Amino acid sequence: MKYFKNRLLFNVYYFLFWIVYFIFARIFFLAYYFDKTQELDTNTILKTFLYGIQLDISFSAYLSFIPFLLIIFSTFINPKIIIKFIKYYTITVLIFINLMLMIDAGLYQAWGVRLDTSLLPYLNTPQLMISSASTLQLVLGVLAWCIITYVFIKIYNKIHQKNNEKLNFGSWLEIPVFLLITAALIIPVRGGFQTIPVNQSNVYFSDNMYANHASVNFIWNFFNTLTHETNGKNPYKYFDDETAIKIINKAKNKLLLADTDSILNTSRPNVILILWESLTAKVVGSLEGEPTVTPNLNKLSKEGLLFTNFYANGDRTDKGIPAILSGYYPMPVKRIMRMPNKTRSLPMLPHKMIDLGYKTSFYYGGDLNFGNMNTYLRNAGITDFIDGSEFDKKDWNSKWGAYDDVFMKRFAKDLSTKQKEPFFKIALTLTSHEPYEIKGKYVFGNDTEDNKFRSAHHYTDQVIGDFIAFAKQQDWYKNTLIVIMADHGHASPKHEGPYSSPKKFKIPMLWLGGAVNKNIKEINTIASQVDFPFTLLDLLKADNKDFIFSKNIFNSSDDQFAHYTFNKGFGTLTKNGLFLYDYTSKKPILETGTNTKKLDSLGKAITQNTYTDFLNRK
Numbered sequence: 001m002k003y004f005k006n007r008l009l010f011n012v013y014y015f016l017f018w019i020v021y022f023i024f025a026r027i028f029f030l031a032y033y034f035d036k037t038q039e040l041d042t043n044t045i046l047k048t049f050l051y052g053i054q055l056d057i058s059f060s061a062y063l064s065f066i067p068f069l070l071i072i073f074s075t076f077i078n079p080k081i082i083i084k085f086i087k088y089y090t091i092t093v094l095i096f097i098n099l100m101l102m103i104d105a106g107l108y109q110a111w112g113v114r115l116d117t118s119l120l121p122y123l124n125t126p127q128l129m130i131s132s133a134s135t136l137q138l139v140l141g142v143l144a145w146c147i148i149t150y151v152f153i154k155i156y157n158k159i160h161q162k163n164n165e166k167l168n169f170g171s172w173l174e175i176p177v178f179l180l181i182t183a184a185l186i187i188p189v190r191g192g193f194q195t196i197p198v199n200q201s202n203v204y205f206s207d208n209m210y211a212n213h214a215s216v217n218f219i220w221n222f223f224n225t226l227t228h229e230t231n232g233k234n235p236y237k238y239f240d241d242e243t244a245i246k247i248i249n250k251a252k253n254k255l256l257l258a259d260t261d262s263i264l265n266t267s268r269p270n271v272i273l274i275l276w277e278s279l280t281a282k283v284v285g286s287l288e289g290e291p292t293v294t295p296n297l298n299k300l301s302k303e304g305l306l307f308t309n310f311y312a313n314g315d316r317t318d319k320g321i322p323a324i325l326s327g328y329y330p331m332p333v334k335r336i337m338r339m340p341n342k343t344r345s346l347p348m349l350p351h352k353m354i355d356l357g358y359k360t361s362f363y364y365g366g367d368l369n370f371g372n373m374n375t376y377l378r379n380a381g382i383t384d385f386i387d388g389s390e391f392d393k394k395d396w397n398s399k400w401g402a403y404d405d406v407f408m409k410r411f412a413k414d415l416s417t418k419q420k421e422p423f424f425k426i427a428l429t430l431t432s433h434e435p436y437e438i439k440g441k442y443v444f445g446n447d448t449e450d451n452k453f454r455s456a457h458h459y460t461d462q463v464i465g466d467f468i469a470f471a472k473q474q475d476w477y478k479n480t481l482i483v484i485m486a487d488h489g490h491a492s493p494k495h496e497g498p499y500s501s502p503k504k505f506k507i508p509m510l511w512l513g514g515a516v517n518k519n520i521k522e523i524n525t526i527a528s529q530v531d532f533p534f535t536l537l538d539l540l541k542a543d544n545k546d547f548i549f550s551k552n553i554f555n556s557s558d559d560q561f562a563h564y565t566f567n568k569g570f571g572t573l574t575k576n577g578l579f580l581y582d583y584t585s586k587k588p589i590l591e592t593g594t595n596t597k598k599l600d601s602l603g604k605a606i607t608q609n610t611y612t613d614f615l616n617r618k
Contacts, residue, residue, distance in 0.1 A: 004174050007071055011181060013159050014067050014086075018060035019053075021094075021152060022217055025101055026052055028148075029214055032105045036210045044206060048214040051203040054191055055217035058198050061188035062223075063093060068182040075174050083160075090156055097219050098149045102141045104218040109449065110434060112315075112491060112499045113567040114216045116225040118333065134435035199224070204585040209499055212585070225333075234611050236332070236583065238604040241612060247605040251561060251598075256534075258554035262517050263305070264539055268422050269515035270480040271353070271536070272415075272471075275324070275428040276460065277317070279486035281506040282493055283457055290493070293444070293454050296465025297484070297508065304512035305520055307553070309575070311505045311528040311562040312488040317428075318371035319565075320487035323529040325349045325380060327547035329610040332565045332583060338372045340379065342617045347546035348380035349533040350424065356542055358424040360384065363411050365391060366401025366430050382426075386410065397437035404431040404463045405439060412470045419476055428487065429463075432456040453492040468512060478514035485509045485529070498580060498589050500566045502573055526575055527553040528562040549610070561599075563606050572603035579603055 026049060030037045037045065067086045074082040104115035111118065191198025203215040239247070285291035286301035287308060313323040318337045319330035326346040328336065336342050350360045361384035368374040368387045377385070390410065391402035401407075411427050431438055435452070442455035464484065471477050486507035495503040509532075527535075534550030537543065544550070551560070563572045569582045569589065577593030579600045588600070 004177075007074065007174065007178065008181075010071055010160065011064070011068055011178075015060055015064050017156060017159060018063050019056055020155075021097075022056035022060065023049065023053075025218065026056075026214060028101065029105060029108075029218070033108065033210070037214075040208065040211055044208065044211050047205055048211055051205045052215035052217060054198050054202050055200075055215075055220045057188045058191055059217050059220040059223075061185040062220075065182065065185055068178070068185065072175055072178045072182070075178075087156070087160075091153055094149050094152050094156075098145050098152075100219055100222060101148070102145050104222075106137065106141060108213070109491070111567065114213050115218045115222045116333070116567070117222070118567065119222075120226075134437070137435070200584045201586065204582075204587075209582070209589065232615060234608060234615060236604070236607045236611050238608055239601075241609075244605040244609045244612075247601050248609055251559070251602050252551050255551040255555045255557055255560055258535075258538060258552050259556055260520070260523070260554040263520065263554060264481065264515050265517060266479055266515050267541060268356070269513070270419075270422050270476055271358070271424045272480060272482045272513075273324075273424075273426045274464065274467075274482065274484045275320070275426065275487045276464070276484060276508075277429045277432045277487055278453075278490045279432065279457060279460075279507060280489040280492070280504070281508055282490075282495060282503060283454060284508050287506070287508055290454070293457050294461040295458075296461045296468075297510065300465070300468060300484075300512060301508075301510055302521075304510050305516050305523065307509040307511075307523045307525075307527065309524055309526045309562075310485075310507060310509040311502065311526075311564055311573075312486060312507045313505075313529050313562075313564045315488050315490075315504070315564075315566055316371075317487045318373070320529060321373065321376065321428075322346065324485065324487075324532055327530045327533045327550040329530055329549055329563065329606060330565050331611055331614060332568050332570065332607065334611075334614060335371070336614060336617075337376045340372065340375045342614065343372075343376045344379045345617050346379075347533070347548075349536070350377075350426075351381040352533070352537055352542055352544070353424040354381050356422075356540060358422050359420050360424045361386070361426070363407070363425070363427040364388070364401070364430070365396075365404070365407035386414070397431065399435060399437060400430045400433055402430075403439050404429045404460050405466075408463050408467045412467055415471070415474065415476075421476060421479065429460055431463075432460045450493040453490070471513075480513040481515040482512040483509065483532075484512070485532070500569060500571060500580065501590065502562075502564075502571060502578060505562075505564045505571065523553065525553055525556055526560040526562050526573065527551075528564065549606075561602065563603060565607065570603045570607050572599045572606070574599065 030045065066089055070082050070086055100115060103119065108114065187193065191202065200216055200221065204212040205215065206212055281287040282289045283293035285294065285298040286306060312320055314320055314330035318335050322328045322337050323330060326348055328346055354360055360382045362377050362382050363386045366388045368385065388401040391406060395402050395406040397403055407429065408427070436456040438456050438459040440459065442452065443458045444454035445451040446455060468482070471482060489505045489507050491499060491504055495501065497503065531550050531553045534544045534547040535553040538552055558575055561572060561574045563570065568584045571578065571580045574595070577595045577599055578590065579596045580588060580590040581600070581603060582589050
């Protein structure tokens, strides 16, 4: 009986050890994001633990299965051997989970969600996966990983040392009892006896999404998303497919024809598309953002055609590029650019431009393999590439690739030679990506992430200003459309309201060049990146019917809308209303203005239809 009690105590202490660990992990997360945590009142902070304990208990039970089974064998196998196995198992798990704890904390700032399977596609390019972190952050992260692991190994040894010495062989009658105890772990794993097992919705309790995210057990969330792949099913299905298409067509079909004339001065302009990494409207003065971050873009906005209500459809480059070049909405989790078997059947703007006689090329100062960009762009028909391999390593920042000034000078150099016209050239900048390593002075300082962000965009703004000044001196400028557009928005600088509000997704788009009608200065229509290829091809009087998700930016109807997605959610907006929805809690995050019921239906229909289209592509 004595040994039975010791084995039982071992199980209890082991289970509680993991619960204590996950409570610490929540404290660590709240402390890491202290600036966000201090916005929560004490009651809300306590509730993150009260609600979050459900998932903590669930995953503690998962981790206890193997030790609980092994402890049964200690009744007839030398307990010292069994205890040693359990110790090595626990140390291995601690090393892995603490690594994931560091990754979760590091990525949350950029991604706005707790750790999930969005991480996995980056594992084939780990050097790029960690490029968003500075060297100091990496060193501190590794140091914290080692210290936390060491401390919890010491705690584990301390808790179990005395009890382990008391374990000895037991009676075979203990075996069915401990089998029953092990089987009973299914109860905390499921979160109780209810029909539906515990999930993220159980721990969401607040209107503040950060508080909800703090409640989520990071490693439970990762393995839950890993084991709940869709297996060919549409997790966003809300309507039957026919109804979803009808809702979309009712909203979109009346927006396909332009009612704004004479946008371009020529039917076959050269097109230069500059994709500016992470540029948000929040730092663009001409879009009522901060007035001093992008002085060159602000000045150029008065010279060209500025789109004042333009939105990114996603929040990462590998979501933005298919939106811009394929008119394809990103999905809340999946990223189609990473799947060559899917992207090869997408409509491609470069293909259409080639059919019109355009010479196409793509410039990027980093690794084109990141996010499977290279495969996607080659599927798009582009054959001429300049990437990071073309630049001397001394001209690279430590993370992503060549500094923007070096990169854009190479772009300008190539454009200074005789060009076969018409041409379609795309340049993707990179220096304004985390960790914001720039040349020269940090004009806004580098004491905070937001100030580093501002300084990086001020640097790239000067680079873009210099390039446009160069372009104006070239013979081809008078017959060229230059489009400056962000690849996606950004959470920095910090904004009021929900993390995934339209403020994060609003971006600039500016049309410059001799091909643009100087008499039109602004387009106030609500539009987004997916509308770009359809609209450009319409201006070129080319076939654009394959871009089934797009509409015409130059249709000035008040019914124009934009739709964007983020991890497990979407936002749909018009001039008169906004509907922001979270698929985890199955609740709206924010509803404002009129017609929110229609926006609710439209947003769900677009998300469903996009994912159905994704599943059907082979």
